[in-house]
Amino acid sequence: MTAAADPQVLVIGIGNTYRGDDAAGLAVAEWLRTSAPPGVGVLRHEGEPMSLLEEWDQAAVVYLVDAMTSGGEPGSVYRFDAADGPLTGRFRPRGSHALGVADAIELGRALGRLPGRLVGYGIEGGCFDTGATLSPAVREAVAVVAERLLEEIIPGG
Amino acid sequence: MKDASPAAPVSGESIRVGALARVEGEGGLEVLVTDGQVTEARLNIYEPPRFFEALLIGRRHTEVPDITARICGICPVAYQMSACQAIEDACGVTVPAPIRALRRLIYCGEWIESHALHIYLLHAPDFLGYQSGLHMAQDRPDLLQRGLQLKKAGNRLMDVVGGRSVHPVNVRVGGFYRAPARRELDPLRPVLERARAEALATVRWVAGFPFPDFSEDYLFVSLHEPDAYPILGGRVISSGGLDIPVRQYGQHFTEVQVPHSTALHSLLDGDVTYMVGPMARYSLNAGQLPASVTDAARAAGLGATCTNPFRSIIVRAVETLYACEEALRLIEQYEPPDPPWVEVPPRDGTGYGATEAPRGLLYHRYRISADGTVAAAAIIPPTAQNQRVIESDLRDFVPARLDLPHDQLTWECEQAVRNYDPCISCSTHFLTVKVKRS
Numbered sequence: 192m193t194a195a196a197d198p199q200v201l202v203i204g205i206g207n208t209y210r211g212d213d214a215a216g217l218a219v220a221e222w223l224r225t226s227a228p229p230g231v232g233v234l235r236h237e238g239e240p241m242s243l244l245e246e247w248d249q250a251a252v253v254y255l256v257d258a259m260t261s262g263g264e265p266g267s268v269y270r271f272d273a274a275d276g277p278l279t280g281r282f283r284p285r286g287s288h289a290l291g292v293a294d295a296i297e298l299g300r301a302l303g304r305l306p307g308r309l310v311g312y313g314i315e316g317g318c319f320d321t322g323a324t325l326s327p328a329v330r331e332a333v334a335v336v337a338e339r340l341l342e343e344i345i346p347g348g
Numbered sequence: 349m350k351d352a353s354p355a356a357p358v359s360g361e362s363i364r365v366g367a368l369a370r371v372e373g374e375g376g377l378e379v380l381v382t383d384g385q386v387t388e389a390r391l392n393i394y395e396p397p398r399f400f401e402a403l404l405i406g407r408r409h410t411e412v413p414d415i416t417a418r419i420c421g422i423c424p425v426a427y428q429m430s431a432c433q434a435i436e437d438a439c440g441v442t443v444p445a446p447i448r449a450l451r452r453l454i455y456c457g458e459w460i461e462s463h464a465l466h467i468y469l470l471h472a473p474d475f476l477g478y479q480s481g482l483h484m485a486q487d488r489p490d491l492l493q494r495g496l497q498l499k500k501a502g503n504r505l506m507d508v509v510g511g512r513s514v515h516p517v518n519v520r521v522g523g524f525y526r527a528p529a530r531r532e533l534d535p536l537r538p539v540l541e542r543a544r545a546e547a548l549a550t551v552r553w554v555a556g557f558p559f560p561d562f563s564e565d566y567l568f569v570s571l572h573e574p575d576a577y578p579i580l581g582g583r584v585i586s587s588g589g590l591d592i593p594v595r596q597y598g599q600h601f602t603e604v605q606v607p608h609s610t611a612l613h614s615l616l617d618g619d620v621t622y623m624v625g626p627m628a629r630y631s632l633n634a635g636q637l638p639a640s641v642t643d644a645a646r647a648a649g650l651g652a653t654c655t656n657p658f659r660s661i662i663v664r665a666v667e668t669l670y671a672c673e674e675a676l677r678l679i680e681q682y683e684p685p686d687p688p689w690v691e692v693p694p695r696d697g698t699g700y701g702a703t704e705a706p707r708g709l710l711y712h713r714y715r716i717s718a719d720g721t722v723a724a725a726a727i728i729p730p731t732a733q734n735q736r737v738i739e740s741d742l743r744d745f746v747p748a749r750l751d752l753p754h755d756q757l758t759w760e761c762e763q764a765v766r767n768y769d770p771c772i773s774c775s776t777h778f779l780t781v782k783v784k785r786s
Contacts (some may be wrong), residue, residue, distance in 0.1 A: 237514070239421070239514065241496055241500070245500065297482055298481070298482055298485050298492070301492070302485055302489045302492055303489065
């Protein structure tokens with residue numbers, strides 16, 4: 192589903208279409224698929240950590256977008272830069288369900304397999320019910336993140 | 349991942365792990381000790397049941413492999429293969445040998461990726477004193493790289509044969525939608541040759557782990573194929589002399605509900621606890637392994653059987669090596685099935701299928717109406733079958749270790765559960781709701 196083979200810049204939207212706000216990252220990817228400049232890869236991903244490592248192995252710059260549940264207001268947007276050090280606090284996973292996206296980043300760091308630049312956006316979700324669609328606050332946040340990403344990818348754009 | 353959180357002692361000592369880490373799905377464990385005796389040992393599975401057997405009813409018989417594949421993201425091929433064989437059995441269809449060979453090939457990919465994941469990321473940290481695979485990666489990135497490389501080889505194989513590595517889309521009742529051309533499989537050879545070397549290195553590596561001195565007299569249950577290590581089918585055999593066709597499984601194995609688990613427990617011949625999985629497969633079928641794999645197993649200290657569950661990590665490594673060799677052999681001898689599938693017209697009947705999932709025997713039974721709709725479904729996954737033996741291990745493991753510090757004992761109990769690579773999401777798909785009315 193990448194828009195370019197081995198792109199230098201890769202945007203990875205992570206989530207599950209069938210679980211309400213969990214699809215926030217996928218919605219951002221969908222948005223960027225039509226608006227990202229040529230040469231920027233856009234990928235929809237389920238978040239399985241090992242294959243995330245493989246996806247970003249070839250890219251120089253990677254932007255990750257995922258929904259999160261850190262207790263904040265639904266629709267809140269958080270940003271991290273992997274260069275700032277290990278992910279802590281609200282970016283750590285809360286479940287025991289094997290490994291998560293934050294683990295993929297830390298595993299990549301330990302293995303020397305992080306891209307030159309890795310920036311993540313988290314969108315706080317409110318409803319993760321089976322079969323639900325994006326809640327209004329998260330839908331707005333999706334547009335905000337997509338626009339911010341475009342600004343980051345095209346400086347001054 | 350959550351840390352173990354010991355609770356206050358209740359009636360003597362209690363070991364409680366609210367949420368087990370490094371297992372697939374949501375479950376906990378509870379061991380109660382009174383006067384030096386283990387009075388309770390419970391694997392608490394509280395992940396909600398998912399009712400797959402109910403939602404299959406009324407669906408087309410051709411939809412079953414894709415629906416049941418969704419029970420598990422780690423072993424979807426096992427579900428597809430058991431489902432296909434049960435449906436074909438109900439319809440009185442036997443697929444030709446080239447289709448069976450291609451099924452075995454994709455199954456090898458699943459064994460490689462599932463075993464590599466468990467060995468390197470979930471189980472090895474127990475033996476080396478790391479809280480997680482991530483912590484291990486920080487000290488030994490070279491080892492994790494090897495594990496990921498091995499897992500990737502399995503994923504590549506599933507990708508090429510199955511169309512994608514998770515929930516493959518190329519499998520159908522009767523065979524495959526499309527048979528890969530020889531030239532598509534050829535690039536897998538160097539990948540699998542490298543994986544074979546990595547698997548051999550894995551066998552040697554895990555053989556050197558420190559293993560607790562613990563051994564049980566298990567009743568092993570697995571499939572047995574006449575001329576190969578069991579993966580895709582065969583008869584159901586046990587170390588107690590059971591030897592039956594898959595269609596008689598239901599006459600010997602029964603499922604029962606227990607209050608502390610949302611997954612049904614399984615018993616053999618009324619009340620017998622048994623084990624499925626790599627140790628059972630190996631102990632009942634070691635003679636079916638090729639000499640090169642047997643040599644590696646012997647060099648790693650495995651005998652003809654394995655009765656220390658902590659050493660199951662060695663058996664998984666040996667099976668990974670076998671899966672690499674078997675995949676290379678199948679690619680070498682590959683003849684694209686033509687046509688890639690056979691028609692499976694529905695008929696009124698019941699069909700049975702069992703294959704060896706990475707975690708053990710996976711049994712499916714379906715009743716199909718003449719128009720092809722599913723009228724009844726039963727799916728018995730390996731983790732559900734192993735719940736009793738996991739609890740039995742805990743009961744026997746703890747008494748000799750009561751002098752250990754609480755945290756250490758808790759850790760070892762968790763490790764005893766992880767010996768089985770439990771897949772809790774698989775085990776809780778069941779449907780049996782009992783309504784008691786006065």
